[in-house]
Amino acid sequence: MKTNIIKRFDKLGRIVIPKKMRDGMRMGPETDILISVSGNKIVLECAHNLCLLCGEAADKDSPWQLCEACVSEISQSKQPKE
Numbered sequence: 001m002k003t004n005i006i007k008r009f010d011k012l013g014r015i016v017i018p019k020k021m022r023d024g025m026r027m028g029p030e031t032d033i034l035i036s037v038s039g040n041k042i043v044l045e046c047a048h049n050l051c052l053l054c055g056e057a058a059d060k061d062s063p064w065q066l067c068e069a070c071v072s073e074i075s076q077s078k079q080p081k082e
């Protein structure tokens with residue numbers, strides 16, 4: 001798959017992500033996307049791949065949508081923090 005493509009924003013600030021890229025990342029019409037800035041880059045990530053608590057990459061083997069660090073923190077905490 002070609003991964004470097006130049007696109008131009010329309011007047012409303014929209015661009016179309018090429019279908020092959022969306023399909024390759026399993027991004028469908030109803031996919032929630034997390035938009036963030038990293039240095040001089042705008043990063044688009046599928047929100048369903050991210051931890052619901054901290055936003056880091058979720059553990060793909062976990063039955064919950066959580067990262068290893070959050071699962072570990074939850075399993076170690078005996079009482080909620082005040």
Ligand SMILES: [Zn+2]
Pocket residue numbers: 051052053054055056066067068069070071
């Ligand atoms: Zn997390």
